[in-house]
Amino acid sequence: MNKLKKDLLSDKSTAIFLEQIAGPMAINVIKLFNNDGLSPEEISKKLNEKITVVRSTLNSLHFRGIACYKKQRNENNLYEFIWEIKYKKIVDVLLLQEIKKFKKLEYELTQKEGHDYFFCPKKCNVEVIFEVAAAYNFKCPNCSANLEILNSKNKINKLKREKNIIEKNIKKLEELLEKINDNTSGYHCE
Ligand SMILES: [Zn+2]
Numbered sequence: 679m680n681k682l683k684k685d686l687l688s689d690k691s692t693a694i695f696l697e698q699i700a701g702p703m704a705i706n707v708i709k710l711f712n713n714d715g716l717s718p719e720e721i722s723k724k725l726n727e728k729i730t731v732v733r734s735t736l737n738s739l740h741f742r743g744i745a746c747y748k749k750q751r752n753e754n755n756l757y758e759f760i761w762e763i764k765y766k767k768i769v770d771v772l773l774l775q776e777i778k779k780f781k782k783l784e785y786e787l788t789q790k791e792g793h794d795y796f797f798c799p800k801k802c803n804v805e806v807i808f809e810v811a812a813a814y815n816f817k818c819p820n821c822s823a824n825l826e827i828l829n830s831k832n833k834i835n836k837l838k839r840e841k842n843i844i845e846k847n848i849k850k851l852e853e854l855l856e857k858i859n860d861n862t863s864g865y866h867c868e
Pocket residue numbers: 798799800801802804818819820821822823
């Protein structure tokens with residue numbers, strides 16, 4: 679396996695993501711591929727894992743376009759499925775997820791920066807924008823305590839830091855997407 683692919687798989691966010699979409703075996707299954715197609719039986723033997731678990735992991739990865747298969751005849755002249763992994767697609771899906779997170783954070787930031795927020799000091803978990811607080815006559819709708827203005831500075835700084843981290847990650851993934859290559863012609867990916 680080349681260095682780019684190794685780096686991608688050793689990244690913690692990749693591992694979390696793969697587990698989310700295809701279960702705890704996903705990363706181990708993917709790590710077995712080294713420019714050669716593998717059958718579920720071979721994967722099952724190598725990992726000492728039940729064939730049903732291997733198949734369902736491959737199917738979940740296939741659903742995202744990450745695992746691709748082709749049908750071919752084996753030495754007994756029977757059809758078997760051979761699988762391959764599309765690393766470019768892993769990066770692609772990861773990138774999409776990060777961009778979604780980025781947009782959400784950006785929206786949250788413009789909301790926080792553009793509005794004054796009011797909260798209940800009695801910990802009722804009430805936090806509303808000025809217009810809503812005014813409609814409540816600046817009293818908590820839950821306990822009637824006077825609502826207080828919220829200092830959003832810490833929250834805004836925290837959001838900004840998160841945004842910076844994601845922005846860096848997006849840049850890294852975009853560069854990776856340019857460089858990473860797969861040898862999966864002849865396989866059904868979608
Ligand atoms: Zn309250």
